[in-house]
Amino acid sequence: MRYSIQSGLLLAASLSSVTEAERVLGAYIFARHGDRTPKVFGSTTLTDLGYREVFDTGSYYHNRYISANSSKQIEGISADVVNPKQISATAPAENVLQNSALGFLQGVYPPVGKVASQTLANGSSVEAPLGGYQLILLSEATTSKDAEDSTWLQGSSGCQKATVSSNNYFTSDMYTKLLSSTKDFYKSLEPMLSGAFASSDMTFKNAYSIFDYLNVGLIHNSTSQFTHRSDLTDEVYHQLISLAGSHEYNLAYNASDKARAVDGAVLAGEIMSALNDTISTKGKSKLNIGFGSYGTIFSLFGLLQMPAASVDFTGIPDYASSMVFELVTNASGTDFPTDKSDISVRFLFHNGTITGGSEPTAYAMYDQPSELLSWNDFVTKTTEIAVLNDDEWCTLCGNTDGKCASSNSTGSTSSSASTSSTSSSGMSRAVAGVIGAMVTLAVILGLQALFFLVGGFRIAKRNKNSPEMSSAAAVEANKA
Known part of the structure; x- marks a missing residue:
């Protein structure tokens, strides 16, 4: 009888562990590029070693989040053939970062051979080139394109x-x-x-x-x-x-000046937005991957208060280092949680290439006691450090040109419009001026046409090579 009671307790414990097992709903991975040539000579390029490093790290995340045999597989993600609607990848338009991203993605979703072959109407079968190589769209990130090639972090941030x-x-x-x-x-x-x-x-x-x-x-x-x-x-x-x-x-990063960590703040906003998209779509969007330089990683480390978890976060991340924000739940069942209070976020980091039996380590964010942070707390704390849109970026950076010019001009335009005087008919001076100019132009064109008609003149196309072309005109022609 005693044995039966113990067996019952063990069975109950076993069932409890199954129903309360943690499920991974989605993830955001941010990785540094692989080994490259030195910055001091400019025009950095990814080396073969760097290509191998990012591919190996990408392969680890395939085994963790994609493989059907993994206990950490993201629920519902396609295990073999990539589903473009489930994954998003971004990298700045820079040689080393773009190539690192491509190598990494090859590891995340490797070639699948005949698994992805297609049968045509005539009965023949077509297999993708390079052993079933899988194409994943790589979008351009919003961070500065020259960040990795610059020898000074803020040299090209634009902020x-x-x-x-x-x-x-x-x-x-x-x-x-x-x-x-x-x-x-x-x-x-x-x-x-x-x-x-x-x-x-x-x-x-x-x-x-x-x-x-x-x-x-x-x-x-x-x-x-x-x-x-x-x-x-x-x-x-x-x-x-x-x-x-x-x-x-x-x-x-500087604790008293958020502007210094602008790239990290932008990344924080992108991470929160991507994870929120996973929640709002009930898991249709599952995996987001971003690439960048150590400067962006440093900025985010500071904003997340990661040095409070380990002083190592103030050291330069090695090539192919990666950090992950996992969206997890302990809610029972297989459906996506309907209550956000059942969802949490975990931060993990691995310094350098992930090979062999090594794995990323979980750390507490925002100097919190637990490695898990509830989704609501994560949103509250991340909103405080993140840049969520262009207006916030412009305000933080104090810029008034480029993408910030429109918001500034909008204010000035509305201001000038409100102060513009109107004619007795209710027409503003600005509109009246435009109409007047158009009438004047029509009169001039009419007189010009009459002049050519009566005088017998005609317009002829001048030969570019004519010796009568002025030197200035020749220069402009050559530019074209």
Whole structure:
């Protein structure tokens, strides 16, 4: 009898674990590009190693979220052949990031061979090229297209206040102290940096560019190519990456100035919007993937208060690093939860390529005690840090040109319209002026036509090569 009671308890516990098992409803993955050429020479390109890194990381997420054999499979997602309505992918229009995204997506949904073949009306079968290669639409992200190729984080963000804010770091006590205290350290690197940096540039001001150059050399150059390789000891390398991390993190984020982390704020808005789309469509949209540089990642880390969870979040993320926002529920059944209170968000991060048995680690966001954050709390806290639309971006950045010009001109137009005087007939001066101009133009054209008709003149097309063409006209013709 005792055995039967224990068996019953075990069975009840087993059933409870099944009904209360966590289900993954959707996810947003944001990844850094793979290994690339150094920034100092410009025009960076993804290397074969970088291609392999992002492909391997993408393959891990296939096994986690796509594979039918995974306990973390996103509910209802197509396990073999990609369903374009279920997945969205974005990357800035930049060489390294676009190519990294394509390599990553190849891992997420690899070629499927004859599984995706089609039978035509005549009975013949057609298989996609490259062993059933799957095409996934890659949209252009809203972040600055030159972010990865720039040697300074805010150099091309387009956000005026972000540029000013980052410039303020170069006058801060923290920066000036490190600039002074590390002067001898960077000077000692001259044998390794000669030819790539001027002696005056071998300072903490170029901490990331110097680290990046030596890091690429360490990965790709043999001893014969990197003659001072032995000088790059573990101790020197650790100091280089630590200083570079401090330099770049403080350029990308400042707790008292949200504008400095504008790229992270935009990304936060995109993440929340994408996850909300999964909820509002009851799971029709399932997986969102974004790509970007370490600067955007740093900005978001700061806004999410991730350094409170681990000081490692102030260090430069390695190539092919990735972070994930999982949308999960413990609600029983197989239907999408109808109550948002049953939905939570989990943040995970993995530094570098995910290979072997390694997996992303879960961390608490916003300095909260739990790794899981209820959807409602996530929305409340993320709304405080996120940029959700162009108007918010323009306000945060203080820009009045480009996409911000329309909102500013709208205000000025309505203002001028309200102050415009009207004629006795109720017609505004602006409208009357336009009508008057049109009447005048009609009169001039009529007189001109009469002149040509009566005088026997005609309009002839001039030969471009005519020697009578002025030099200025020739220049304009060549431009065309």
